[in-house]
Amino acid sequence: MTSGLTKITAPPATDTDVVASMRGITKTYGDVDALSDVTFHIERNKIHGLLGRNGAGKTTIMSILTGQAIQTDGEATVFGESPFENANVLRDVCFVKESQTYPDDLCVGHVLTAASHLIEHWDAAFAEQLLDDFELPRRRRVKKLSRGMRSALGVTIGLASRAPLTLFDEPYLGLDAVARQLFYDRLLADYAEHPRTVVLSTHLIDEVANLLEHVLVVDRGRIVVDDDADTLRQSAVVVTGPTAAVEGFAANGAVLHRETLGTTTRATIRTAGPDVPDHSRLVAAGGTVEPASLQEFVIRTTSLPHDGTSHTSQESKS
Numbered sequence: 215m216t217s218g219l220t221k222i223t224a225p226p227a228t229d230t231d232v233v234a235s236m237r238g239i240t241k242t243y244g245d246v247d248a249l250s251d252v253t254f255h256i257e258r259n260k261i262h263g264l265l266g267r268n269g270a271g272k273t274t275i276m277s278i279l280t281g282q283a284i285q286t287d288g289e290a291t292v293f294g295e296s297p298f299e300n301a302n303v304l305r306d307v308c309f310v311k312e313s314q315t316y317p318d319d320l321c322v323g324h325v326l327t328a329a330s331h332l333i334e335h336w337d338a339a340f341a342e343q344l345l346d347d348f349e350l351p352r353r354r355r356v357k358k359l360s361r362g363m364r365s366a367l368g369v370t371i372g373l374a375s376r377a378p379l380t381l382f383d384e385p386y387l388g389l390d391a392v393a394r395q396l397f398y399d400r401l402l403a404d405y406a407e408h409p410r411t412v413v414l415s416t417h418l419i420d421e422v423a424n425l426l427e428h429v430l431v432v433d434r435g436r437i438v439v440d441d442d443a444d445t446l447r448q449s450a451v452v453v454t455g456p457t458a459a460v461e462g463f464a465a466n467g468a469v470l471h472r473e474t475l476g477t478t479t480r481a482t483i484r485t486a487g488p489d490v491p492d493h494s495r496l497v498a499a500g501g502t503v504e505p506a507s508l509q510e511f512v513i514r515t516t517s518l519p520h521d522g523t524s525h526t527s528q529e530s531k532s
């Protein structure tokens with residue numbers, strides 16, 4: 215049940231900081247509620263993570279922001295206007311998705327040439343450099359590319375587009391670990407030189423945790439976390455130790471998750487701020503306190519698979 219979730223929200227951005235926003239967006243596909251009352255802002259020149267379980271609604275959000283789908287209700291704006299069928303807006307937007315298709319008979323070089331004609335801020339030299347980095351053969355036809363090579367081509371287009379708003383929807387599928395790291399490195403380096411607004415949807419949270427400046431977590435069509443990554447990194451701790459000592463410490467905050475094996479308990483506890491509450495008793499009892507990783511935090515904040523409950527709905531001040 216998502217109703218028990220406590221939504222975490224950063225202070226509102228000022229209008230000049232906002233590149234895109236959704237207000238009260240719902241999207242239904244037949245009897246499927248893909249999005250329900252979704253409201254958030256995307257801030258200028260920040261890298262945003264759009265995180266959530268399979269089917270949570272990430273692609274639907276990105277599709278509405280890029281004019282590829284229209285909401286059932288609510289208002290979506292990008293650069294202050296509705297993105298749907300709005301060439302004025304979409305020329306400054308690049309959307310790279312895993313399922314991207316290209317005309318099969320084009321070769322890699324032709325795809326880049328077409329991109330250079332179609333994409334307003336295209337940087338051809340950067341695209342060439344990325345082809346070398348990813349070892350993409352310029353003359354190979356798209357239909358002959360491996361899955362990872364197709365992903366690398368999508369990533370190349372997304373990065374070289376230098377679009378003021380660039381959205382990557384799970385762009386890494388098929389990329390091996392080395393190529394994914396290359397993508398993260400190139401994204402970060404180019405973003406530092408050419409600041410722009412990036413939205414990255416991914417399941418590989420640990421891999422991108424250090425890239426993200428702002429995090430949106432969507433769960434069953436609702437935004438359940440909307441906050442700065444730094445704040446979230448300080449929002450929870452993982453406590454392990456003798457059950458009585460852990461439960462004593464747990465009185466300091468909401469328990470997002472706990473598991474007990476024998477006499478030992480491991481609990482993820484939301485804390486009020488960056489300072490870890492007094493844990494001297496816990497340590498004296500042989501327990502430990504570590505910051506929760508962003509991945510741990512997101513996993514513990516989103517719904518369990520089949521039983522209709524969520525970790526946060528079990529929150530207690532035990």
Ligand SMILES: Nc1ncnc2c1ncn2[C@@H]1O[C@H](COP(=O)(O)OP(=O)(O)OP(=O)(O)O)[C@@H](O)[C@H]1O
Nearest residue numbers: 243246247248266267268269270271272273274275
């Ligand atoms: N064209 C469609 N017709 C019917 N249902 C759809 C359609 N597109 C999406 N949905 C449904 O809407 C919900 C959200 O889907 P969406 O693709 O946005 O999720 P997601 O978070 O991107 O998932 P994943 O991480 O698996 O890609 C899912 O229940 C999905 O089945």
